[in-house]
Amino acid sequence: MIDRTQSSAPYWSLEGLVLGARLMLPLVPGMIAFAIAVGSTAAGKGLSFIESMLMNVLVYAGASQMVALGVWPEQLTVASIAALALLAGTVNARMLLLGAGLRPWLGPLPAWQTYPTLHLLTDPGWIVAMRYRGEGGSDVSVLLGGALLVFAVWMAATTAGYLLGALVPNPRAFALDLVMPIFFAAMLVPLWRGRRRAIPWVVAGVVALAVSYLVEGWWYVIAGSLAGTIAGGFVHDE
């Protein structure tokens, strides 16, 4: 177990940018397939190219955009805009936890460096960066390098999806929809710190499953993540 209090101070480097981007590469096929789907959905809902790109840059959260586009109203009213914002906020509420996890690492850095970087925070980017951090790394450029690669792939593939429609006829046949879950599952191996440290994982899984059956939508991610994280506070090392 790496004691994070012993990790050195956060710093930036060019090599870190490259390493971060390289660590993200296994996820690229899945990201492309998903981004193409988001781009073509936006086109299908009648958003102009500029509107679609604006959403991709400013909201920059594919799952919430898919959900919002799924219920995108014909006529936007103050009420429907408020509903879209609420929807985006709830689907993205899980990211509160991701940001919290970055605090011990990025905390010593000045706010002008961290807060802009946080706009580029994504689930895969966070998982890859936390693994690097868990193995003792302190180079914040790894986080940024991975985030920038995700952003570049996202912009290119949403553009392609908008302009050309669904490029991959059946992403499921190539298991492209499973790249993220597969990669996430593989990340559990380096995160393994013995059975006791896995108790929060079990709590997270049980709560997420229960909530996914009981409540419609994305609440299960938030509920499970939060339950597992809280449980982690009560598991002591022997």
Next chain:
Amino acid sequence: MTSEWASPAVIVAILAMAAATYPMRAGGYWLMGRIALTPRVRRMLEASPGAVIVATILPILIREGLPAALAILAAGAAMYFFRRDYLAVAAGMALAAAARAFLT
């Protein structure tokens, strides 16, 4: 709605969604700067990557059934033995694609 450029209402909707999303990205980070990093809080944060992963993938795994389960087992095994992310993803995708082709 299908204007060449951008309609003000759509831009307002996008800005509203963005205004609801960025606080989620920055809020947890901001909050943890105001909470003392006690050993308990530290343990919680250390547990959160694994918790987030399990909470995200387990319901997908159950919903997608055997192909997804095989894929995740293959990826885990590849990761355990070779510690290569690429290999884990490739093995998982290959097995899932094959299982979907032959089992369904």
